[in-house]
Amino acid sequence: MTRKTIKVDYLARVEGEGALHVTLHDGAVRDVELRIFEPPRFFEAFLRGRAFGEAPDITARICGICPVAYQMSAVHAMEDALGIAVDAPLRALRRLLYCGEWIESHGLHIYLLHAPDFLGYESAIAMAREHQAEVERGLQLKKVGNEIVQLVGGREIHPINVRVGGFYRTPTRRELAPLAERLKWARDAALETVRWVAGFDFPACERDYEFVALRHPDEYPLNEGRLVSNKGLDIGARDYETHFEERHVAHSTALQSVIRERGAYLVGPLARYSLNFDRLSPLAQEAARAAGLGEVCTNPYRSIVVRAVETLYACDEALRLIEGYREPERAAVPVEPRAGVGFACTEAPRGLLYHRYALDAEGTITEANIVPPTSQNQGTIEDDLRAFLPDWLEMEDEALRWRCEQTIRNYDPCISCSCHFLKLEVERG
Amino acid sequence: MANAAVVVIGVGNALRADDAAGVLVARRLRPSPGVEICEQSGEATALLEALRGRAAVLVVDAAAGAEPGRLHRLDASAQPLPQRLFGSSTHGFGVAEGIELARALGVLPPVCIVYAVEGGRFETGAPMSEAVVCALPVLAERMTKEIETLRHAETRDA
Numbered sequence A: 001m002t003r004k005t006i007k008v009d010y011l012a013r014v015e016g017e018g019a020l021h022v023t024l025h026d027g028a029v030r031d032v033e034l035r036i037f038e039p040p041r042f043f044e045a046f047l048r049g050r051a052f053g054e055a056p057d058i059t060a061r062i063c064g065i066c067p068v069a070y071q072m073s074a075v076h077a078m079e080d081a082l083g084i085a086v087d088a089p090l091r092a093l094r095r096l097l098y099c100g101e102w103i104e105s106h107g108l109h110i111y112l113l114h115a116p117d118f119l120g121y122e123s124a125i126a127m128a129r130e131h132q133a134e135v136e137r138g139l140q141l142k143k144v145g146n147e148i149v150q151l152v153g154g155r156e157i158h159p160i161n162v163r164v165g166g167f168y169r170t171p172t173r174r175e176l177a178p179l180a181e182r183l184k185w186a187r188d189a190a191l192e193t194v195r196w197v198a199g200f201d202f203p204a205c206e207r208d209y210e211f212v213a214l215r216h217p218d219e220y221p222l223n224e225g226r227l228v229s230n231k232g233l234d235i236g237a238r239d240y241e242t243h244f245e246e247r248h249v250a251h252s253t254a255l256q257s258v259i260r261e262r263g264a265y266l267v268g269p270l271a272r273y274s275l276n277f278d279r280l281s282p283l284a285q286e287a288a289r290a291a292g293l294g295e296v297c298t299n300p301y302r303s304i305v306v307r308a309v310e311t312l313y314a315c316d317e318a319l320r321l322i323e324g325y326r327e328p329e330r331a332a333v334p335v336e337p338r339a340g341v342g343f344a345c346t347e348a349p350r351g352l353l354y355h356r357y358a359l360d361a362e363g364t365i366t367e368a369n370i371v372p373p374t375s376q377n378q379g380t381i382e383d384d385l386r387a388f389l390p391d392w393l394e395m396e397d398e399a400l401r402w403r404c405e406q407t408i409r410n411y412d413p414c415i416s417c418s419c420h421f422l423k424l425e426v427e428r429g
Numbered sequence B: 001m002a003n004a005a006v007v008v009i010g011v012g013n014a015l016r017a018d019d020a021a022g023v024l025v026a027r028r029l030r031p032s033p034g035v036e037i038c039e040q041s042g043e044a045t046a047l048l049e050a051l052r053g054r055a056a057v058l059v060v061d062a063a064a065g066a067e068p069g070r071l072h073r074l075d076a077s078a079q080p081l082p083q084r085l086f087g088s089s090t091h092g093f094g095v096a097e098g099i100e101l102a103r104a105l106g107v108l109p110p111v112c113i114v115y116a117v118e119g120g121r122f123e124t125g126a127p128m129s130e131a132v133v134c135a136l137p138v139l140a141e142r143m144t145k146e147i148e149t150l151r152h153a154e155t156r157d158a
Helices: A043-047 A052-060 A067-082 A088-119 A124-130 A132-153 A173-198 A237-243 A269-279 A282-290 A300-323 A373-392 A397-409 B017-028 B044-051 B095-104 B130-157
Strands: A004-011 A018-025 A028-036 A212-215 A226-229 A244-247 A256-259 A340-348 A351-359 A365-371 A422-428 B006-011 B035-040 B056-064 B071-075 B111-119
Touching: A018 A373, A018 A397, A028 A373, A043 A052, A043 A365, A052 A067, A052 A351, A052 A365, A067 A088, A067 A237, A067 A340, A067 A351, A088 A124, A088 A132, A088 A173, A088 A300, A088 A397, A088 B044, A124 A132, A124 B095, A132 A173, A132 A300, A132 B044, A132 B095, A173 A282, A173 A300, A212 A269, A212 A340, A212 A351, A226 A237, A237 A244, A237 A340, A237 A351, A256 A373, A269 A282, A269 A300, A269 A351, A282 A300, A300 A397, A351 A373, A373 A397, B006 B017, B006 B044, B006 B130, B017 B035, B017 B056, B017 B111, B017 B130, B035 B044, B044 B056, B044 B095, B056 B095, B056 B130, B071 B130, B095 B111, B111 B130
Parallel strands: A018 A422, B006 B035, B006 B056, B056 B111
Antiparallel strands: A004 A422, A018 A028, A212 A226, A244 A256, A340 A351, A351 A365, B071 B111
């Protein structure tokens, strides 16, 4: 029996710090551990004792890529606790802001983090030397997302215009008009993106996932909906903790989530798409079909195509929202503190983001629980590798390492959020 | 001020000890005609956009190093930045990547100088190293001189 160890010191093109440890024994996969060593960040503890209105700004600091998701889950959970509902134009603006974050985050991941895997470049920089036009398109697309967040959120990173009950200031129709012009370009660029990534080579790997995502009566899910799965789950956010459990595993500073009855599950673009194809705009559906995607996608490597379809949808939806925008009579609905518990799930670019807050009569936070998408996907990332690795054992070490990293990047993991990624160690014995 | 002759970009996070150095040096520089001073977090694509279309850019940032307070002047327009100095950023996609991406796309300014001060600690909320604090005015002074030289060169060329 020969024993061999392969180590990679750092996995790049993911957000945060972690490592992958793979143990192979007599040609079989013995163990796969996604080790997250980014230090725990204790945000839930920081929130205790703070006023309910501070939650959107504090939680926005959890992530520089998806702060809007944190703000949205925070305000919806607070509004649930306080028994208020926002006016329709404010709801539309929140959706527009979220579209901005999806465009920005998906644009970054597709073009700069994930595409190099498929085209055989070690980095986006190496890829940019030979694919200038594509990289420029990706950068400009991302920029349009930033512009939405800047205009509606008041700042590109960690927006400051979101509050419980609505916004501090709402934009005028006139202010949104130039964005609409930019979005028309972005929608074409997103359509080009779908065509471009659809031409990549995808490993033939399929898995029987339990997809979990929000589902709304008539919208592709962003801010609202019931929590559903393809294996029978159909619950409100209020029942999340009854069905899902966070477990501590020794090799990770991020908790891993499981469905109590069935174990690991998948959140994010693949899940949203497979559970909500019928809610996409006709343009996005048509582009998905032309790209060779069925209505359900179980090949995680095709998540890059799904992300491109979602980017197209977000541009389409943002345009629809701007065209239909009525200037709100008030920037926020009045909010009165009261004791209560509030729950919310929204769809961060990487997947479902759950928040729960308990408030006392003055509106002070007495308890907070936040479950980010990457901790929910950790178990499934490990299961993907366990399932696919046996077919890859003949690969050279370098190619194997590459494929493992690519597999992890299918999830666009945000390690900072989950504890918040990656050294890779393969041990062959 | 898209037509500023010289753009200074202070990079860093003011809340993370020595990582504040780039931002603090930028704040020490006096705005003057033809000079634009801005601050950034160090995210690569934002830096790339700030470099695009500019003639002369000075970037100032903290760098990982063994000797806190040690200063470096690197001519990024002449050669790639050493990765060892700029290895750490929140997304693994920071100043060095932003500049190299600009070079790969052919949009790196003809003059792109990176000033770096080596930092000793980068923990959230920690105080700055004394050696880094002492280096700030020295670095600001050196950059002021270079800005003047570049401004005059721009005026002469124009």
